Amino acid sequence: MKGIAIVTGASSGIGEAFIKELSGSDHEQIWIIARRKDRLSTLKSLLGDDRIIPVVADLTADEGICLIKDKLEREKPDVALLINCAGMGIRRDVADTSADLLAGTVNLNCTSLSILTGLCLPYMHEGSGIINIASSAGFLPQPGFAAYAASKAYVISFSRALGVELSSRKISVTCVTPGPVATEFQSKATGGEKTDFTGFRKLVVASPDKLAAASLRAAQRRRRLYVYGFSQKLLHVAAKIVPHYWIMKIERFGK
C-alpha cells in the first residue's frame, strides 16, 4: 500500500478531478480538504471510497491550518502525495478590488500553500511527490488579474526552488501551469458575472478531468514544470522572448 494523499481544493473543479483519479489508486487514505463540507461528503459518497477522509478547513484561517497540523501530528501519516490545488483569483483592476480580496488571494495561493507544504515535509519520504497547481498566468504580469498572476508567479518560483531543496531526499515537486479550465473558477473570479471564459481564452478551455490525469502522469515522470496545453506552451515560450509589455497590451485587448 502507498502512503496517504492529501489534496486541497478538493470540493470542486480540478481538485475534485484529482480525487476521482486518485480513488483508483492504492493510497491508504486520501485527505480531501476544502471549506464546503457538503461538497466533500457528496464526493466521498459518490465515489463510495472509505479511504477518502473529508477535512473541512479554511486554509486562510489559523484554525484551518492548526486543524491540519494537529491531524498530522496525531496520526503521523506517511505522506506519499501532496496536491496543493486550492486557489482563487479576482478578475478586476486593483483599484476596484477590496483589501480583503487582495489579501485573500495572496493568503490562499501563496501563504497557505507554503505553510501546508512545510507542515507535510516531515511526513514525506523518498519517492513522495508534491504537485503545486500554479497557472500560465504566472508566466508574466496580467493587468486586470494582477494579484492572481503575481501569486501564481510565486507558486512557480517556490516550486522550482523547493524541487532543488528536496532533490537529495528524492522527493519530486511538479508545478502545473494550466491555462483556462472549465470549473467554477471563472464565475467566482468575476463575482458570478461570467460563468464561461471570454475572448481568445474561450478557444483554449481545458477539461479538469484530462488535466488532473495528465498532471498525475507528469508527477510520476517527476516533471518539474508541466505546462498544460499547446496554447499555454506557446505562451510560455512567448513570455521568455517577447517583451512582457506587448503581451500585456494584447491580453488587455483580448479579454
Ligand SMILES: NC(=O)c1ccc[n+]([C@@H]2O[C@H](COP(=O)([O-])OP(=O)(O)OC[C@H]3O[C@@H](n4cnc5c(N)ncnc54)[C@H](OP(=O)(O)O)[C@@H]3O)[C@@H](O)[C@H]2O)c1
Ligand atoms: N480554472 C482555471 O481556469 C484555472 C486555470 C489555471 C489554474 N487554476 C488553478 O487551479 C486551482 C483549482 O481551481 P479550480 O479551477 O478547480 O477552481 P474552483 O472550482 O473554484 O476550486 C477552488 C478550490 O479551492 C478551494 N478553496 C477556496 N478557498 C479556500 C479556502 N479559503 N480554504 C480552503 N479551500 C479553499 C475551494 O473549496 P471551498 O470553496 O469549498 O473551500 C475549491 O475546492 C486553483 O489554484 C486555480 O488558481 C485554475
